[in-house]
Amino acid sequence: MSAEVAIRHRQGAFLLDVAFTVGKGVTALFGPSGAGKTSIVHVLAGLTRPDHGRVVLEGHTVLDTDKGIFVPPERRRAGLVFQDARLFPHMNVETNLLFGWRRMGKRAGASEIARLIKLLGLEPLLKRAPKHLSGGEKSRVALGRALLASPDILLLDEPLASLDQARRAEILPWLERLRDIAGMPIFYVSHSLDEVARLADQVVLLDAGKLAGSGSVFEVLAGKGAEKPVGAVMEAIVGENRDGLTSLLFDGGRLWVPDAAETGKRVRVKIGADEILIAREAPSAISANNILPVVISDVTMEGVRAEIGMRCGNARLVARITAVSVKRLDLSPGCSAFAVIKSVTVEGSK
């Protein structure tokens, strides 16, 4: 399960020039507006034929401009969920859901269809017209419609962008469930760090049509984000409960959080870069519950601020502190320190 993508395409003044390979799971295409995220998705779906490009999905070459290979979208089996859902207004929910299923070989059986409809909570909506659906309901129908076409690859183009906070909270669990049961690779376009941190396994970072980095979500996301940079994204297993605190075991140590979750559950943990303090010696009398021994791996100075990259076992953390502190503590790659973590956000079960 993998995808190999290389695209070089000029659209007016915009030049998209990227190449990357991703493995199974959810790959987030992340970057600011105009970075080329949607353009990549359209190339993957076949809606855009780039000037130069090669796309291999699951071992099938669907695009190779050098060899003149171009599989049109209707034969590509790339399920695309558009930002604006794009339900057919003259068909009810049920007909919308089955539109692709009817044309893509009716691979899903009656019980599978029923299960998906149930999973997405669509039973009460089947006979409704799209205009009588809320934004969240439309997104779920669009998701179901794409899935019932049994795609080889699923492309989600900011499926939450047109929704308010409450609706997002309603859809995100569906997407998490989907990620965990779907067999096909999923590309997830987003400019929301929170969504990416919660859903993605891998991240392809884009900026102005160029690749700005790619890799595991746990590696790439730390340090990203201008306003409230991410300090760490980790996967953890909920462990024992002691004195009202629950332990979260991650690849490198243990965190204690007040939010009680089911023991044994897999969760995503997010820590803000501004929520991490650095101490050279283990602080003893301190209110913070989480103090992790770390090794400094990189120091990036940015004017009066500095980003400190750290390793705690296999986990990567990034703290944003002042340049003055870096000098005072004499922080440099290779030296050991302690990361004092002020607060931890636990989100999304896996």
Place this chain on the structure above:
Amino acid sequence: MTFLTPDESQALLLSLKVSSVAVAVALPFAAATALILSRSFRGRTLLDGIVHLPLVLPPVAMGFILLTIFGTRGGVGAFLKDQFGIVLVFRWTGAVLASIIFTFPFQVRAIRLALEARDRGLDEAARTLGAGVLDRLINITLPLALPGLVAGAITAFAASLGEFGAIITFVSNIPGETRTLPLAIYTALQTPGGEAEAARLSALSIVIAFLFLIAAQAIMRRATRRQDG
């Protein structure tokens, strides 16, 4: 129709027949033309101009041209008569041809507006779900343009009921064959004491045209409401 004389109802029925046949025959061609015009290609302006030409063409001049082309001694007319036994001149079918030419722009315009207002994103969505060109045309494009098709047909029908100049020039004014409502009104006015009949037929024409326009607007309104959101 007790309030109409047999001659008058004959004119009315003939008008309805000519207009219905003209609209039905022209509709597929109008839809195809609108589809072509809703894309951009070289020569679009030229085709657009040709389609709209009848709107500015003097009907009598058009009737004369038709007579020259389709008259039994005209090139195409003689060919049609010899090869297929089809005669258009002085027949109700000729009135249909004249009506088609003059109402074609109304149909094309309405359908084209509906096509251009459509959300092309739906077409993309249908493609990713496995729908080919013809499939999309039948199941997405045309159903969504249906209000435009209906409105275009109704407007063309109403406009066709009023066609006078081209019909009288091309197929003359033959009772029961080519004397449609407007021609019957004209004939009544030429007859001493025919004013009452002319008034009745005029009122009838106006009522029919008005009803159809209202119907067209109601259908358009309903359709836009249905597709909102």
